[in-house]
Amino acid sequence: MSTYATRKATNWIMLGLCGLCAITATVALIAILSYTIAKGAPAINLQFLTSLPQPVGETGGGISNAILGTLLLVGLACVIGIPVGLLAGIYLSEFGGHRFGSVVRFTADVLFGVPSIVIGMFVYALVVIRMGSFSALSGGIALAFIMMPIIARTAEESLRLVPTTIREAGLALGIPLWRTILSIVLPGALTGVVTGIMLGMARVAGETAPLLFTAFGNRLGFQGLDNPVAALPLQIYRYAISPYSDWQSQAWGAALVLIALVLITSVVVRILTRKRR
Amino acid sequence: MIKSSPLPTGVTVPVRDEERKVSNGGVQEGLVSIGLNAWYGRLLAIRNINIHFEPKHVTAIIGPSGCGKSTLIRCFNRLHETVPGARVSGQVLLDGKDIYSPGTDPVQLRRRIGMVFQRPNPFPTMSIFDNVATGIKLNGGMKGSRLAEIVERSLRHAALWDEVKDKLRNTGTDLSGGQQQRLCIARALAVEPEVLLMDEPCSALDPIATMKIEDLIRSLRETYMIVIVTHNMQQAARVSDFTGFMLAAEDRAGELIEFGPTPQMFTNPKDKRTEDYITGRFG
Amino acid sequence: MRGDAVFPAVTFLAALAIIALMLLIVYQMTIVALPSLERFGAGFLTGTTWDAVTEEFGALPAIFGTIVTSLLALLIAVPLSIGAAIFLTELAPSPVGNVVSFLVELLAAIPSVVYGIWGLFVLVPLVRDPLQRVLGDYLGFLPLFQGPRFGVGVLSAGIILAIMILPLVTATTRDIIRMVPSTQKEAMLALGATKWETIWRAVLPYGRSGIVGAIILGLGRALGETMAVTMVIGNAFKISPSLFAPGQTMASQIASEFAEATSDLYISALIEIGLVLLGISLLVNIMARLLVWRATRGVGGRLKT
Ligand SMILES: Nc1ncnc2c1ncn2[C@@H]1O[C@H](COP(=O)(O)OP(=O)(O)OP(=O)(O)O)[C@@H](O)[C@H]1O
Numbered sequence: 001m002s003t004y005a006t007r008k009a010t011n012w013i014m015l016g017l018c019g020l021c022a023i024t025a026t027v028a029l030i031a032i033l034s035y036t037i038a039k040g041a042p043a044i045n046l047q048f049l050t051s052l053p054q055p056v057g058e059t060g061g062g063i064s065n066a067i068l069g070t071l072l073l074v075g076l077a078c079v080i081g082i083p084v085g086l087l088a089g090i091y092l093s094e095f096g097g098h099r100f101g102s103v104v105r106f107t108a109d110v111l112f113g114v115p116s117i118v119i120g121m122f123v124y125a126l127v128v129i130r131m132g133s134f135s136a137l138s139g140g141i142a143l144a145f146i147m148m149p150i151i152a153r154t155a156e157e158s159l160r161l162v163p164t165t166i167r168e169a170g171l172a173l174g175i176p177l178w179r180t181i182l183s184i185v186l187p188g189a190l191t192g193v194v195t196g197i198m199l200g201m202a203r204v205a206g207e208t209a210p211l212l213f214t215a216f217g218n219r220l221g222f223q224g225l226d227n228p229v230a231a232l233p234l235q236i237y238r239y240a241i242s243p244y245s246d247w248q249s250q251a252w253g254a255a256l257v258l259i260a261l262v263l264i265t266s267v268v269v270r271i272l273t274r275k276r277r
Numbered sequence: 278m279i280k281s282s283p284l285p286t287g288v289t290v291p292v293r294d295e296e297r298k299v300s301n302g303g304v305q306e307g308l309v310s311i312g313l314n315a316w317y318g319r320l321l322a323i324r325n326i327n328i329h330f331e332p333k334h335v336t337a338i339i340g341p342s343g344c345g346k347s348t349l350i351r352c353f354n355r356l357h358e359t360v361p362g363a364r365v366s367g368q369v370l371l372d373g374k375d376i377y378s379p380g381t382d383p384v385q386l387r388r389r390i391g392m393v394f395q396r397p398n399p400f401p402t403m404s405i406f407d408n409v410a411t412g413i414k415l416n417g418g419m420k421g422s423r424l425a426e427i428v429e430r431s432l433r434h435a436a437l438w439d440e441v442k443d444k445l446r447n448t449g450t451d452l453s454g455g456q457q458q459r460l461c462i463a464r465a466l467a468v469e470p471e472v473l474l475m476d477e478p479c480s481a482l483d484p485i486a487t488m489k490i491e492d493l494i495r496s497l498r499e500t501y502m503i504v505i506v507t508h509n510m511q512q513a514a515r516v517s518d519f520t521g522f523m524l525a526a527e528d529r530a531g532e533l534i535e536f537g538p539t540p541q542m543f544t545n546p547k548d549k550r551t552e553d554y555i556t557g558r559f560g
Numbered sequence: 561m562r563g564d565a566v567f568p569a570v571t572f573l574a575a576l577a578i579i580a581l582m583l584l585i586v587y588q589m590t591i592v593a594l595p596s597l598e599r600f601g602a603g604f605l606t607g608t609t610w611d612a613v614t615e616e617f618g619a620l621p622a623i624f625g626t627i628v629t630s631l632l633a634l635l636i637a638v639p640l641s642i643g644a645a646i647f648l649t650e651l652a653p654s655p656v657g658n659v660v661s662f663l664v665e666l667l668a669a670i671p672s673v674v675y676g677i678w679g680l681f682v683l684v685p686l687v688r689d690p691l692q693r694v695l696g697d698y699l700g701f702l703p704l705f706q707g708p709r710f711g712v713g714v715l716s717a718g719i720i721l722a723i724m725i726l727p728l729v730t731a732t733t734r735d736i737i738r739m740v741p742s743t744q745k746e747a748m749l750a751l752g753a754t755k756w757e758t759i760w761r762a763v764l765p766y767g768r769s770g771i772v773g774a775i776i777l778g779l780g781r782a783l784g785e786t787m788a789v790t791m792v793i794g795n796a797f798k799i800s801p802s803l804f805a806p807g808q809t810m811a812s813q814i815a816s817e818f819a820e821a822t823s824d825l826y827i828s829a830l831i832e833i834g835l836v837l838l839g840i841s842l843l844v845n846i847m848a849r850l851l852v853w854r855a856t857r858g859v860g861g862r863l864k865t
């Protein structure tokens with residue numbers, strides 16, 4: 001009977017440990033969130049959000065350049081990434097059932113796993129060297145490359161959920177296939193597609209590595225697409241590793257702004273997908 | 278045929294006159310359910326089931342799909358409650374002891390009551406040997422030759438030994454469907470249960486494999502108390518000593534309509550609904 | 561109808577663009593890395609000198625650091641992830657499971673640089689004291705735990721990586737465990753197994769190739785993770801047996817030096833490191849995707865962001 005007692009004890013201990021693992025994961029999240037809020041909130045005020053950085057050596061100043069820069073970069077990424085990603089997603093769900101489809105699908109998944117710093121170097125070699133300078137454009141392109149596979153795969157998945165009968169109904173009315181897909185099937189999958197786009201945006205908004213040698217960062221405001229531009233993650237990185245305590249606390253403030261942007265997007269996505277189910 | 282028994286609960290329990298055994302100082306042998314209800318969430322799947330299984334006999338449960346046959350037998354090894362939201366009320370007595378009493382550990386209970394499932398479900402990552410040995414190994418302490426002995430005996434019992442004795446190290450999923458099902462039976466027998474619950478064990482098999490399993494059931498009858506759920510009435514007639522007929526009421530709750538010795542159930546059923554079902558006039 | 565001829569072709573081009581992009585990445589990186597490739601050959605992978613003045617470049621310490629930090633991350637994250645995934649699928653009542661799942665997914669959405677700043681200001685001091693103090697005092701006889709206790713270093717990098725891959729591995733493993741048929745669990749339960757024995761002997765073995773895939777997926781993420789590692793690893797170019805020592809990963813080396821790289825050969829060498837990193841992560845990702853795809857056929861290949 002003692003073996004059974006041991007087995008029962010093992011059972012409870014191991015199940016308890018599993019619970020503990022889940023608690024650890026949750027605690028990690030709470031620790032990061034709460035610390036960022038505690039350190040970041042005091043740094044945030046209207047002036048912090050709306051003014052440019054002060055010249056090096058002076059305290060004060062804000063991160064408006066970084067906020068606008070991030071919005072610009074994400075916008076650029078969307079302009080380039082959404083059409084390609086979406087069309088590729090449509091191909092995969094509507095025309096890509098065969099071998100080539102699986103190759104594309106697989107490549108998209110593998111592309112998604114390419115380290116973002118490698119994407120950054122690639123765009124450096126592809127665009128920055130050719131243009132002769134760091135630029136907002138190259139940053140946008142790098143982020144677009146990261147976004148594309150995410151959008152393609154989520155678009156594919158949500159388009160697949162639209163029943164075939166809806167396509168047949170459209171075709172039966174004499175509507176051409178391409179109009180059926182664009183004006184009937186796509187709207188039917190809209191929540192899913194939008195979700196994928198927002199996921200992609202949230203992901204790239206927080207990317208730092210691919211911007212290090214593309215967008216590069218800039219302590220001034222926007223100066224044209226062919227010039228370096230600031231971004232929140234870049235500014236957080238530079239400020240955090242700087243020796244100035246004023247910059248460090250600004251880094252926390254910026255981190256809080258970034259986390260808020262990203263997490264709010266993720267929560268909205270979550271609510272959208274919940275409704276769909 | 279059915280009459281009340283003097284149980285302390287005062288609930289009507291069906292007992293067969295000619296088979297009634299009162300040994301062990303008045304404790305009823307076998308498996309008895311009293312007022313058994315089972316739910317999936319808010320759905321009442323079986324209602325007020327009173328049934329009695331005898332040791333060393335085969336009892337068949339027949340009835341149309343969805344009438345709660347699987348649910349019923351899954352209450353006897355307390356597997357029903359592992360489904361999220363599932364619930365049971367009523368009593369199930371194994372040799373006079375309520376298996377749903379707070380003092381009963383379902384894990385230990387399941388060693389006494391083995392189960393064979395509708396589809397063969399050997400563990401795909403284990404060898405044939407390990408599939409059979411796994412139940413014994415749970416309790417630890419069993420050494421090489423002793424373990425091999427039990428595995429061989431179980432496989433022989435399940436009439437599979439001759440077919441697999443040269444490939445015990447192959448994985449169980451390499452076998453044919455019928456062999457896999459016999460492997461699952463051997464796996465259940467290895468822990469030496471008192472009761473064997475079988476949920477449509479032949480429904481995924483071809484006629485030859487089915488015949489082999491039926492032969493097996495008849496031979497196992499010497500040692501075990503067997504409950505077999507089946508869709509196939511010929512099968513029930515061939516292998517069982519007693520038969521219970523279940524039917525879902527309007528609210529989908531399954532009820533035990535009639536219970537009796539198999540020959541009588543098939544030749545002279547008491548209930549009109551049983552007769553309709555058996556003669557194929559049902560639904 | 562012209563639209564019906566053009567539209568599929570356009571979508572096909574977009575799909576083709578994804579494959580073209582993948583190929584272009586490999587091609588373009590190789591071109592720029594060519595000077596370094598030609599100059600150092602295979603010696604690049606085994607060289608331990610990294611000197612911008614003499615233009616002598618070898619990547620071994622960065623490769624070594626990448627492997628050590630990633631393995632350390634797996635060592636910490638894998639048991640936690642599998643435990644959490646078991647909790648989510650087999651133990652938690654569904655409202656609790658949903659909430660924890662949601663929190664874990666949020667953890668995945670936090671940007672790398674935020675992990676970095678948190679790592680730098682919160683984790684590193686905690687690693688210095690108590691973690692390194694305790695490890696050094698009690699296990700200091702092992703070379704692993706010797707040397708000055710800076711806080712920043714390989715140990716901190718491994719821990720922050722573990723936290724970062726935890727959500728990915730947890731979510732993928734959770735999906736794999738969900739695919740295990742209930743008949744497998746019931747077969748084990750019916751033999752008189754406890755819940756844990758059922759998980760350990762039936763559920764996990766059944767999903768093992770998928771779980772290995774999930775782990776390799778985590779490895780792929782850890783290998784390429786840049787910012788957080790760069791901020792806590794100390795960026796020292798040397799191979800040390802001690803986890804306390806500062807180090808370098810391929811990604812952190814690129815991130816910390818690329819902007820300062822002046823000569824063409826220096827840039828070329830850094831890009832070659834990028835190429836090596838790309839090669840390793842392609843290999844790892846292809847392996848992982850194949851395993852996970854096979855295990856979750858149908859639901860397959862769903863991207864975890
Ligand atoms: N896991 C479950 N969750 C909810 N309802 C269930 C579940 N399993 C079975 N039911 C319901 O319980 C009722 C009885 O099902 P059960 O599987 O016991 O029938 P059965 O007689 O075994 O049918 P079959 O002959 O098809 O196997 C059915 O109405 C079924 O829909």
Ligand SMILES: [Mg+2]
Pocket residue numbers: 346347348476
């Ligand atoms: Mg059934």
